[in-house]
Amino acid sequence: MTDDTLLEVRNLTLDIPTGAGTLHAVRGIDFELRRGETLSIVGESGSGKSLTSLAVMGLLGKGIRRDADVMRFEDTDLLTASRRRMRALRGDRIAMIFQEPMTSLNPAYTIGDQLIETLKLHRRVSTSAARARAVELLEKVGITAAASRLGQYPHQLSGGLRQRVMIALALMCEPDLLIADEPTTALDVTIQAQILRLLVDLTREMDMAMILITHDLGVVARVADKVAVMYAGELVETGPAAAVFERPSHPYTRGLLRCIPQPGKTDRGSQLGTIPGIVPSLVGEVTGCAFRTRCPHAVPECRAAIPVRGDAAHDFRCVHADGAISAEKETA
Amino acid sequence: MLPFILKRLGLALLVAFTVSFISFLLLFLSGDPAAALAGETASGEDIEAIRRVYGFDRPMLVQYGEWLVSALQGDFGESYYFKLPVAGLIAERLQVTMILGVCGISFALLTAVPLGVAAAIRPNSIVDRVALFMSVAGQAMPSFWFGLILIVVFAIQLGMLPPSGAETWRHFILPTVVLGYYAMPAIMRLTRAGMLDTLNSDYIRTARAKGAGEGRVLFKHALRNAIIPVVSLAAVQMGFMLGGSIVVESVFALHGAGYLAWESIARNDLPTVQALILVFSMFYIVFTFLADVLNAWLDPRMRSA
Ligand SMILES: Nc1ncnc2c1ncn2[C@@H]1O[C@H](COP(=O)(O)OP(=O)(O)O)[C@@H](O)[C@H]1O
Numbered sequence A: 001m002t003d004d005t006l007l008e009v010r011n012l013t014l015d016i017p018t019g020a021g022t023l024h025a026v027r028g029i030d031f032e033l034r035r036g037e038t039l040s041i042v043g044e045s046g047s048g049k050s051l052t053s054l055a056v057m058g059l060l061g062k063g064i065r066r067d068a069d070v071m072r073f074e075d076t077d078l079l080t081a082s083r084r085r086m087r088a089l090r091g092d093r094i095a096m097i098f099q100e101p102m103t104s105l106n107p108a109y110t111i112g113d114q115l116i117e118t119l120k121l122h123r124r125v126s127t128s129a130a131r132a133r134a135v136e137l138l139e140k141v142g143i144t145a146a147a148s149r150l151g152q153y154p155h156q157l158s159g160g161l162r163q164r165v166m167i168a169l170a171l172m173c174e175p176d177l178l179i180a181d182e183p184t185t186a187l188d189v190t191i192q193a194q195i196l197r198l199l200v201d202l203t204r205e206m207d208m209a210m211i212l213i214t215h216d217l218g219v220v221a222r223v224a225d226k227v228a229v230m231y232a233g234e235l236v237e238t239g240p241a242a243a244v245f246e247r248p249s250h251p252y253t254r255g256l257l258r259c260i261p262q263p264g265k266t267d268r269g270s271q272l273g274t275i276p277g278i279v280p281s282l283v284g285e286v287t288g289c290a291f292r293t294r295c296p297h298a299v300p301e302c303r304a305a306i307p308v309r310g311d312a313a314h315d316f317r318c319v320h321a322d323g324a325i326s327a328e329k330e331t332a
Numbered sequence B: 001m002l003p004f005i006l007k008r009l010g011l012a013l014l015v016a017f018t019v020s021f022i023s024f025l026l027l028f029l030s031g032d033p034a035a036a037l038a039g040e041t042a043s044g045e046d047i048e049a050i051r052r053v054y055g056f057d058r059p060m061l062v063q064y065g066e067w068l069v070s071a072l073q074g075d076f077g078e079s080y081y082f083k084l085p086v087a088g089l090i091a092e093r094l095q096v097t098m099i100l101g102v103c104g105i106s107f108a109l110l111t112a113v114p115l116g117v118a119a120a121i122r123p124n125s126i127v128d129r130v131a132l133f134m135s136v137a138g139q140a141m142p143s144f145w146f147g148l149i150l151i152v153v154f155a156i157q158l159g160m161l162p163p164s165g166a167e168t169w170r171h172f173i174l175p176t177v178v179l180g181y182y183a184m185p186a187i188m189r190l191t192r193a194g195m196l197d198t199l200n201s202d203y204i205r206t207a208r209a210k211g212a213g214e215g216r217v218l219f220k221h222a223l224r225n226a227i228i229p230v231v232s233l234a235a236v237q238m239g240f241m242l243g244g245s246i247v248v249e250s251v252f253a254l255h256g257a258g259y260l261a262w263e264s265i266a267r268n269d270l271p272t273v274q275a276l277i278l279v280f281s282m283f284y285i286v287f288t289f290l291a292d293v294l295n296a297w298l299d300p301r302m303r304s305a
C-alpha cells in the first residue's frame, strides 16, 4: 500500500445470525482505494455490496458481526475507532448516498434544514454561512432556484430532484470518500444518466474518491478506475477497469458482461444474456467457489479452497488457471 | 399552514353545528318532553299546560333556533330535577372533571411515551418486557378494581392519601393514576410501534450517515415522525376523559360531569343530559381540531389535506 491510500480493507467478513444458522453474507473481501480514485463494485443483488459499504460507514444493523484483518480510513483504524470518532468521520470525511431517494430524506424537515444540519454537525459555522453553502451545493448539483428550494419539503420534489438533494447533502462537508450505493436504480432511465454524469463530474472536480455500486456495467466501463466483482459475498475478480473489461477472467464476470448488449457485437433482436441458476444459500458453512452451481466450467475441485490467480493488480479466484477462457473459446 | 387551519376550523364548526342539532333533537326523540316534565301522575291538561309554558307546541326549527341562541349565550335552560340553571350546574361539576382529565392524560402521556420510546430502542429487552407487562395489566384490569386496590393500599393501609372527595390536590392523585393508567397501554404501544417503524426507515439511516448522534437521531429525526398517530389517539382519549369517567368518579366519589350525566340520565333530566352531550361533543371537536393542527405542524405532508 502507498501513502495516498485512503481506504484499505483486508479480509472483511460479515456474519448475520438468523433463526436457521449464521448467514455468511460477506466472506473475506479485500480492496483498497486511493485518493480521487473511483472503485466500482458490481454484482447481482444480494451479493453483499450494500453490507460492505455499510460496514465501512460503521452503520451495520444490530446483530451483524464484522470482522477484518485491516479496515483503515486514512489514519483511522475503523475496527477500533470509538463511536465518537466514527460519528466525526461520517458525513464529514466519508459520505454516503442510497438507493431510495424517495424515502432517504426526513419528511418532517425542509431541504434547507437537512442540508444545514449536516454542515453544523461537523463545522462551527453561522446559520447564514451554512445556508449560503447549502444554496451553493444545490446549484452545483444542478437544481434551479436553489435558494427557494431550501424552504421546500421532500414530498414536494420528484425522485430525481431528491437524489440531487441527497448528493448535495453528502457533499456539504467536501468528503474525501463518497459511497454511492446504486444511486440511480430507483430513478427513471432518462434521469439515471444525468445523475451518474453529475456524480462523476463532481468527484473529479472535488478530487473525491468514490465507491460506486451499480448494475450498469456500461457506466462502470466509462467511469471506474477499478472494478470489484462480487458474487454471493465474495470478491471473485478485482482489477483496473480497463483490464477487467478487456480480459474478464472469472466465468461470472464474463457472464455479467454478456448480460449487457453491445452495439455492433450483439445481434439485433437476440436475447439478453442471462446467467441461469440460483445463488446458493449462505447459511451455515460455505466452502469452495460459490459460483460453481451456475458455472458452465464447474469441476469437482470447485468444492475445495479456491486459489487466487493473476497478479497483484488484477486477480480472480478460480480453480482454472485461466478462468476457463480457453475452454469457453473451444465451445464457442 | 394557515389555509389548512382555516379549512379545519370551518369543518369543525360545521360538525359542531350538526352535533348541536342532534343534541337538540334528543329532547324529542326520547319521548314527549312535556309528559316527562309533568311526571307520571299528571293529567292530560297539566301536560298541555306545561307544553305551552315551555313552548313545546311551536315549530321545531323555531325552538331549535331559540335554543341555539340561548346555548351560545351560555343558557341551557333549567334542570328538571335541581330546578337550577343547567349551565351553572355543569360548570361546577366540569371543574373536577377537567382537573382529573388534564391530570389523567398528562400522567398517561408522561409515562407511556418515554416507556414506548425506551421499549422501541431495545426491543425484547427488560425495559420492553416491563412495558409490555404494564400495558397488558393495564388493559386487563378494570378501572373500578384498580381504583379499589389503590384505595385499600394507599388510603387505608398506608394512610398516605385520602380515599375519596375532591377537596385538595392530594385527592386527585389516586384518580389520576387510575384514569391515566387506563389510557396508557394504547399510547405506549402506538409509540413503540411508531418508533420501531421509524427507526428502520431510510431517513434515519441518512441521519446516522450524516454523523448525527444517537440522541439527535432518536428525538429530532425519529420521534417527531413516530408521534403523529399518538397525537390523534391522545386527542380522542382526552375528549373521552373530559367527558368524565363515570367509573373513576364514582369509585373516588368525585362528583364531576361524568357522574352528573349518569345521575341525570337516571332522573330523566333531559335539559341537563342535552347540555352535557353538547359540551362533551364540543370537547371532542376541539381536541380533534387541535390534534389535526399539531399533526400538520409535525408532518408537512398533512398540510395540503
Ligand atoms: N439486516 C439483515 N438481516 C439479515 N440478512 C441481511 C441483512 N442485511 C442484508 N442481509 C442479507 O445479506 C445479503 C447481502 O445483502 P446486501 O448487502 O444488501 O446485497 P446487495 O447490496 O449486493 O444487493 C443478502 O442475502 C441479504 O438478504
Ligand SMILES: [Mg+2]
Residues within 6 Å of the ligand: A046, A049, A050, A051, A181, A182
Ligand atoms: Mg444493495
